[in-house]
Amino acid sequence: MTGSEEPPPSFRLAYAPGVTPAKWVKVWNERLPDIPLTLVQAAAAEVPELLREGDADVGLVRLPVDRTFFSAIPLYTETTVVIVPKDHLITAVDEVTLADLEDEVLFHPLDDVFDWDSPPGEPAFERPATTPDAVELVAANVGLLVVPQSLARLHHRRDLTYRPVSDAPRSSVALSWPEEATTDLVEEFIGIVRGRTVNSTRGRTQAKAGAEQQGKQAEPGSTRQKKPAGAKAAGPKAGGSKAGGSKATGAKAAGRGGRGRTGSGGGKPARRGKPRRSS
Known part of the structure; x- marks a missing residue:
């Protein structure tokens, strides 16, 4: 290269x-x-x-x-869940609250995704470095772990399960x-x-290209600029023909009307005198 x-x-x-x-x-x-x-x-x-x-x-x-x-x-x-051993009492219910966990040892690993104001449960003897480390401790029946549901699925083990925590923070x-x-x-x-x-993606691209092309057509001296001018010039021609035809027709009609009023002489009608009486 x-x-x-x-x-x-x-x-x-x-x-x-x-x-x-x-x-x-x-x-x-x-x-x-x-x-x-x-x-x-x-x-x-x-x-x-x-x-x-x-x-x-x-x-x-x-x-x-x-x-x-x-x-x-x-x-x-995501839904927040607590990871527990499969034989834990929590598995008897469908979901729990933070109050249900206050007597449990809960791990808060250093990579915990929750910004707890006050971490629930009893503090563990140490903070595991990672979530996988904390999961291993849960499997050893040392404590429990609160995580987003996707992390519980990611670190699934056959000897562990989880339950939703209804009032916990969510990620x-x-x-x-x-x-x-x-x-x-x-x-x-x-x-x-x-x-x-x-x-839809192509539509946006084509619209953008069309806008750019339209901008080029509007530049002075472009060949496309003459087309609108020609179209504009054609308008009055067509309109003038129509108007001219109406004017001619009107004049013609007026001529017929004039002849009807003035007779063949075209000027004012001649005044006739009174007939003479015979003597």
């Missing part, structure tokens, strides 16, 4: 654990097969940093993010990118995530 050649375009999508971008990646590969999409998985707190440093083009992040720097489109909000997932880096490829991915069809 010579120095003048540019590398082929690519697109990088960062995403937090538990988020599943597969359906959007599939659509991307179908619509833009010549532009590879690279997936970058990172801890939830690290995804915004990847975007900020330019190591990813867009990210599927867990809110909140810095809205002074990032644009974000909220996608969905929302959003598509995010640096506001000043809204490229055409970013717009393409936004359209895919929002469910735009290929036709």
Whole structure:
């Protein structure tokens, strides 16, 4: 490759654990097969940093993010669940509240996605480094773990289960990118995530191209500029013919009317005197 050649375009999508971008990646590969999409998985707190440093083009992040720097489109909000051993008493109910967990040991790993004002439950002897580490401790019957449902599914084990926590904080997932880096490829991915069809995407492109072409036609000296002038000139001609025909018809009618009133002489009618009496 010579120095003048540019590398082929690519697109990088960062995403937090538990988020599943597969359906959007599939659509991307179908619509833009010549532009590879690279997936970058990172801890939830690290995804915004990847975007900020330019190591990813867009990210599927867990809110909140810095809205002074990032644009974000909220996608969905997850149910919060508590992971418990399968033989735990909590499995006897369909859902629980935070009050039901206040006597339980709850782990708060360092990568916890919830910004707790006051963490529920009894504090554990230590904070696990990661959510997978905390899941291992739950399996060892040391404590319980509150997470978004997607993380409970991601770290599923046969000896564990989970139940919804009705009044717990919830985690929302959003598509995010640096506001000043809204490229055409970013717009393409936004359209895919929002469910735009290929036709709607082409429609926007064609409309943009049409607007640009219309702007070129309006430039002085363009060949297309003469067409509206010709069309304008043709208007009065057609209208004048119609008006002229009406005028002529009116004059002709007036002529007939005049002859009917004045007779063949065309001037004022001659006055006749009184007849003479015979003597």
